[in-house]
Amino acid sequence: MTWRIALTNNRYATLISAYAPTLDADPECKELFNASLHTAMNKTAPTDKLILLCDFNARVGPDGVLWKDVLGQHGVGKLNAKGLRLLTFCSEYRLVIIQLKNKFKTSWQHPRSKHWHLLDYIIVCQADRKEERVTRAMRGADCWTDHRLIRAKLILELRPPLRKTPPCRWLNCDALKSTHSVNLLREQIALQLSKIPETPTDVNISATWSTLRTAIHQAVVESIGYTRRRHQDWFDNSAPDIHNLLQVKHKALAAHLSNLQSSSLKASYNDIRAETQRTLRAMENEWWVKKASEIQHHADTNNSYALYDAIKSIYGPQRKNIAPVRSADGTILYKDKQQILDRWAEHFNTLLKTSYPIRMDTLADLPCLPPVIDLDTPPPLRRGTESHRLPEKQQEPRP
Structure with missing residues (x-):
């Protein structure tokens, strides 16, 4: 059984409940179960929180050194064939078996030997191992079964999905310093241009330019190639x-x-x-x-x-990431470079080219401007700043 639970921020958690056939079942029944389990795992989205609740009738044993990322140090019992298949399955899909404490780890008692074994498991992805808080067998649960109920508490950390942007590749222009590379580039350009018909069937200028650009770019790639990252250490x-x-x-x-x-x-x-x-x-x-x-x-x-x-x-060179923007109503997220440029152009056109109505009554209510000052008329002197002109000294006549 598969149950996909909707979480926040467009994230989901997928729960798979699996009950494996017993050891004395037909091999065809076992193979059918394994095939259906692999099908359910492959159909699960890689971004979902995966929780596998299973009764595999498998004994995984205590070898936590060999199965370091899968089992840990809390195994119990001896390893059998179905346990080896379960460990291989968890290693293939990068799953980890949530471990129990020593007091609450076993879930089934053998009817003859009366030994307790661990047959029921709660399995999560290895990347989500730290989200497990408490996992234990409920010894007091009475539900008319020879198995103990296994309970686990998880704290889900919903991280946003990583955006995978294609790497920016640069042409190896330094190779053009070699005469051999220049001659090889000329030969490749001539070869690529010879494949283009002289009289194109389409008179569209954009299509013609696209064909020419693709031919030249293909010639450059085949002649000089791209630059390789030269990170030194x-x-x-x-x-x-x-x-x-x-x-x-x-x-x-x-x-x-x-x-x-x-x-x-x-x-x-x-x-x-x-x-x-x-x-x-x-x-x-x-x-x-x-x-x-x-x-x-x-x-x-x-x-x-x-x-x-x-x-x-x-x-190393710095990578330039493109920041996405939303549409005017906020419903669409643009990630393409041309769509982002068009959205910014739309934003500034709306912001700068918007005409606002002018109300004349508002202008009339504005306070009056100060009176105009005549520059030809000297300003009045302030009190206490009057200047007194001294009398000129009379000169005596020369003899």
Whole structure:
């Protein structure tokens, strides 16, 4: 049985209830059950919260080391064939069996040996393992069955789905510095243009330009190709030396684990591990110092192209994501670049080209402007600022 429950933000949770045939059932019945279970799993949307409630009559055993991401450390009993199939099924679909506490982990008692076993499971995706809070067998539930009821409490974290944008690929224009690449590009352009008829059947200018653009782009891709990401790292540049150091350390660790009582092997392993760590730190510091000197040299010589190329080789180019916008009524979400541009144009046309009515009565109610000042008439002097002109000095006549 499959039940798809609607959650918030267009998210769903799918519950699958499965009851497997017993061990003495026909092989055809078992294969039919497995096929129907795989069909139900494949029909489940990858964005749904998946919860599998099952009675597989399987014993998964306590091997939590081999089935680390599936079983954990709380297995019980011995592994049987159906348990191995269940563990393989969970590993294939990246599921995890929710573990029970030691006191509440078993769900079925064998009628003859009176031993308790774990046959009923609650299985979720490995990515949702942290959402499980309490899982236990309800020992006090009386429901006329030899199985105990298994209950689990989950706190669902509804994360928005990730948007997968196609990567931006750039043409390798640096290859055109080679004469061989230029000649190859000319040959490819001539070959692609020869496939286009001289007298096109369609006189549409847009269709003709699209055909020409596709031919030229195909010629460039086949001749020079796209650029590859040249992300550099100190570990990759010194990989052979680092591999040798780690190999020596692994050998010392294997010798120490083979004889844990030997103090000399333990001391040798500790010395080799410390020396390896010091060597790796020195190699990393030396690589960063060389890169910093190279970038500083490009900056001092005003070589901006080499400067930014060296920075991008270390940190990598930045990806530009397109921010989606909604329509005017808010019902449609535009993700295409051209639709986003058209929506912004519509928004600014509505905002800037809207005509507002003018009410003359509102203008009449505005306060009057101050009186006009005549610039030819000097302003009156303020009190206390009167200027007194001194009498001119009389000059005596010359003899």
